[in-house]
Amino acid sequence: MKGLAFSALSLLCSRTDEEAMCRVKTHDDHHEFARLLKRWEEPIRRLCTRMTGDAHRGEDLKQEAFLRLFERRKDYEPTGRFSTYLWRIALNLCYDELRRQERRREFVREPDSAETAGETPDCPADGPGPDGRAVQQEEGELVRQALCRLPDIYRTVIVLRHYEDMKLGKIAELLDIPEGTVNSRMAEALARLSRLLEPKLRAEPAEVRRAEAREPRPQARGQESAGPGAQAMILGRERFVL
Numbered sequence: 700m701k702g703l704a705f706s707a708l709s710l711l712c713s714r715t716d717e718e719a720m721c722r723v724k725t726h727d728d729h730h731e732f733a734r735l736l737k738r739w740e741e742p743i744r745r746l747c748t749r750m751t752g753d754a755h756r757g758e759d760l761k762q763e764a765f766l767r768l769f770e771r772r773k774d775y776e777p778t779g780r781f782s783t784y785l786w787r788i789a790l791n792l793c794y795d796e797l798r799r800q801e802r803r804r805e806f807v808r809e810p811d812s813a814e815t816a817g818e819t820p821d822c823p824a825d826g827p828g829p830d831g832r833a834v835q836q837e838e839g840e841l842v843r844q845a846l847c848r849l850p851d852i853y854r855t856v857i858v859l860r861h862y863e864d865m866k867l868g869k870i871a872e873l874l875d876i877p878e879g880t881v882n883s884r885m886a887e888a889l890a891r892l893s894r895l896l897e898p899k900l901r902a903e904p905a906e907v908r909r910a911e912a913r914e915p916r917p918q919a920r921g922q923e924s925a926g927p928g929a930q931a932m933i934l935g936r937e938r939f940v941l
Contacts, residue, residue: 716781724772736765739782742863743789749858750793751800752847760796764789779872786873794851845895853888856881 714722719735722728743764748757767788775784846854855874859865867885871878
């Protein structure tokens with residue numbers, strides 16, 4: 700009897716995300732929904748935080764994404780991966796938030812503030828520190844500030860590829876675009892980040908630039924257009940602290 704109960708429990712725990720969401724859809728299964736929430740809340744929070752540049756807003760959007768998922772559970776169709784369905788909900792919420800941010804900036808922007816027009820107030824910068832950790836945090840902040848200035852279509856591919864480590868094919872599926880388009884957007888995104896970051900990198904001490912030149916970081920496919928200094932900052936995963 701205990702063996703049968705254990706087998707039933709094992710079968711329950713081995714449900715795929717798609718099967719779990721179908722249970723949520725057809726039976727309002729709160730246990731399965733809680734399991735999905737526990738598994739996916741951290742990746743969705745990271746996505747929303749990195750897309751908006753605001754940790755507090757990222758947490759709010761994560762909660763809103765799962766609320767919307769449950770509210771629209773009857774609309775779920777298991778024709779694809781559950782993760783793709785959830786990522787799309789979260790991304791659409793992020794796009795709505797970015798549009799709201801842009802409208803707020805347009806409302807408060809002064810006519811002569813063209814120099815700061817592309818910056819976002821949601822990405823505060825920390826001052827440089829005396830040790831290596833502080834330098835890494837400062838460089839990560841530079842990347843975040845530059846990322847916040849990219850248009851949505853370029854910010855999205857950078858976040859999904861370099862923060863969430865998604866394969867190009869997965870990104871193409873998620874955004875419903877050809878993989879070649881993902882490649883071209885990635886190249887353009889890195890080129891734009893390079894243009895934003897290189898002026899700041901030119902101000903680095905010569906010994907720092909020489910050290911980075913001695914230890915070049917590997918380039919990913921479609922990223923050759925980024926300058927070497929910016930490339931190191933963009934692709935240096937340990938510097939993506941958020």
